[in-house]
Amino acid sequence: MVTVTHSFAGRDLISMRDYKRDELLTILDEATLYEGFEQPILAGKVMASLFFEPSTRTHLSFSAAMNRLGGGVLGFADARVSSTAKGESLADTIRVVENYCDIVLIRHPMEGAARLAADNTSLPVINAGDGTNQHPTQTLLDLYTIRQKRGRLDNLKIAFIGDLKYSRTVHSLIETLTHFDNELFLVSPQSLRMPPEFIEELDARGTVYTEDEDFFSIASDVDIIYTTRIQQERFPDPIEYEKVKNAYRIDRAAISKIGDHVTIMHPLPRLNEISTDLDDHPGAAYFDQARNGVTVRKAVLAMLLGVSR
């Protein structure tokens, strides 16, 4: 009998590519122990939350996770009030901030910023989103929710709908799903197709997928619909935005055609991609994702800080 133990203490969480399949499963297993857990095991620990790009949602979710475990939080929500506004390099900011905390959380508009931060400190660094690149704790909470709702992470038919070009959430999750054995449906308008590098990765990993523009061409036995906000701020052309924003709206009528067994996911915030008439549908999982986000982040913070419950 072989027991494999993974140590996560002191590690960074920058990209899902840095973590192997069994490491991901270890994190998800550990996270189940943090459902509703509120003991101050992180008392005395401090998280620096550096948001060079605003994201109240992610900041609050991590803050809640620290609060629930008794830890402290400091930082800034907006780069305009940071020393960056005075022209300081990111490397310098990190080398100063590491004196204030035990773990660093960073959101930055530039791809690779979180990796650069990690290269400049011995403290664990968590990527809370860098450009259109990675957002690993979002992916972990998505995996956690999929397993919670469907009981497994393999042998699923998963449809991604809407903005597959700019959505960091979708990119990060799809890449991670190549660790598992599923069939993917990629549904988007022509102008918002999955970028070629991700398609190449699916091909290289032998993942089965179909690209389509038509929502209703999705197989009726799809297990999960993962839809995303078409983000105007990522969109260069406002006319193009107006054209596509309503194209993939789903509501109770649309879902009943696909089948009411389906699990409906969304990273939130939503505009009108999902009708509120689905909010009490048994398959609606998007508010569960928000709750699972705190659970998963509690586990990640404790694991990287080397504290176990």
Next chain:
Amino acid sequence: MVTVTHSFAGRDLISMRDYKRDELLTILDEATLYEGFEQPILAGKVMASLFFEPSTRTHLSFSAAMNRLGGGVLGFADARVSSTAKGESLADTIRVVENYCDIVLIRHPMEGAARLAADNTSLPVINAGDGTNQHPTQTLLDLYTIRQKRGRLDNLKIAFIGDLKYSRTVHSLIETLTHFDNELFLVSPQSLRMPPEFIEELDARGTVYTEDEDFFSIASDVDIIYTTRIQQERFPDPIEYEKVKNAYRIDRAAISKIGDHVTIMHPLPRLNEISTDLDDHPGAAYFDQARNGVTVRKAVLAMLLGVSR
């Protein structure tokens, strides 16, 4: 002997209209136990403080109350950095935020927003001000201060001075005073008179009141002067603002005509409505109101969270 016990655990505090006279008295009695009390009875509890409209004063007072009782605070001070800026509905925001906390504090520019928030979560919600409508903890601290200074909440002559049209603080307090038996003097310029719906309510409840434009027509035996900042931001016409802003300024000379026994109240911040030469007047109660605000909010937070000291 009949013992009436009220349970406040899990209740919302949206409008003073939702609370009966004896419930208000119970809160005020409970609050006296929180004067200077600083034990961590709310350790592990988290308040989400959602300010869709800035109000440093109210946010800090509630944060101080949580801090003094060992609880945690998270949230935002400015809607521009929240998901609302991305177009999220208030209902969605609340359904996400309820995963981060045990109690929700909300300030919103729109009347009815706090009620809408409460309808979308099972957590207790406290209204920290919605439009020109309600600000119930301000009213509770005002009642607390009145009782502290005058020893009773009935049989008082109370003059409200200045902006009676836009002041949420005045509206909320006057409505609540209809539970008690007092004589009111409503002193304002013609353009800032108490709105008809509040006058109708005073009539319906049989409250004795006098409306007047002239400050010195107030009976010299008035017990309390409650004056308010004439808020430029609520004022549609800047010329009108200039005309009235100095009309009801009070100073030591003015007060000595009314009688030095009077209690002088103001919700703060003040501009020049109250001269600083009154700051050490024995009747000046406005900084006491600020101190009582923390005391009352400690009690309210603990009561709604179902924790007793």
Next chain:
Amino acid sequence: MVTVTHSFAGRDLISMRDYKRDELLTILDEATLYEGFEQPILAGKVMASLFFEPSTRTHLSFSAAMNRLGGGVLGFADARVSSTAKGESLADTIRVVENYCDIVLIRHPMEGAARLAADNTSLPVINAGDGTNQHPTQTLLDLYTIRQKRGRLDNLKIAFIGDLKYSRTVHSLIETLTHFDNELFLVSPQSLRMPPEFIEELDARGTVYTEDEDFFSIASDVDIIYTTRIQQERFPDPIEYEKVKNAYRIDRAAISKIGDHVTIMHPLPRLNEISTDLDDHPGAAYFDQARNGVTVRKAVLAMLLGVSR
């Protein structure tokens, strides 16, 4: 034998001029006990952090100090969201905020603002920078770092380089160094010379100093180089700024001419005044200053709050 004990409980820290040489040494000695110290000796204590001018760095450093000692922090990072924006006087703000906390931290663009704050409350007040005047905890951490790196605070040759006109950090440190016996080199362009009032003070105190425009005229046996960012925001003329901003840049080649035994200090953030090729130079002390800032602030907070470890 005479034992002198200083009580710092309840005192303000507004200006280095208010503290005698032996009091400064007592604070520095006490601070050594706080290196890496993280027990919750300030549990239940609350610091109000009032930043009428943004300074993430200072705010985070103080917040880290409170967090490490178990204390709470509340306040605002930006006067635009405070009641000041509604026209409230600083005196009123302080008299309200004193109800929320045990100690007040204030950063304000106006010289004398911290003193005015202290005059309006019985709580201890710490000046976190007022205009171009004082920033006493910056000076304390600088002294702490000098003693840490050179083993003494007397008999040193210290060169100040760059903006000697606008740098609050330099003014505050130079004034304090008049308590000690050192030789100073004041190197700046003509337009950024040390203001006459500081020169007069050096003369009056009999401090030995040399003013120069040329960086390489510094004696090769200088012990410390203290260089500062030439702050564009303090500079009235942008053309003048462009002319001088690169004049005093130091790098490894420049330092090797002066001697590699030198200690290199900078209050951070830096732009390009110090080349990153010096970051792993054994004399580079600027990131140590950042770390020492938390240590010194832990000591100051505990001492003023009357809590000893």
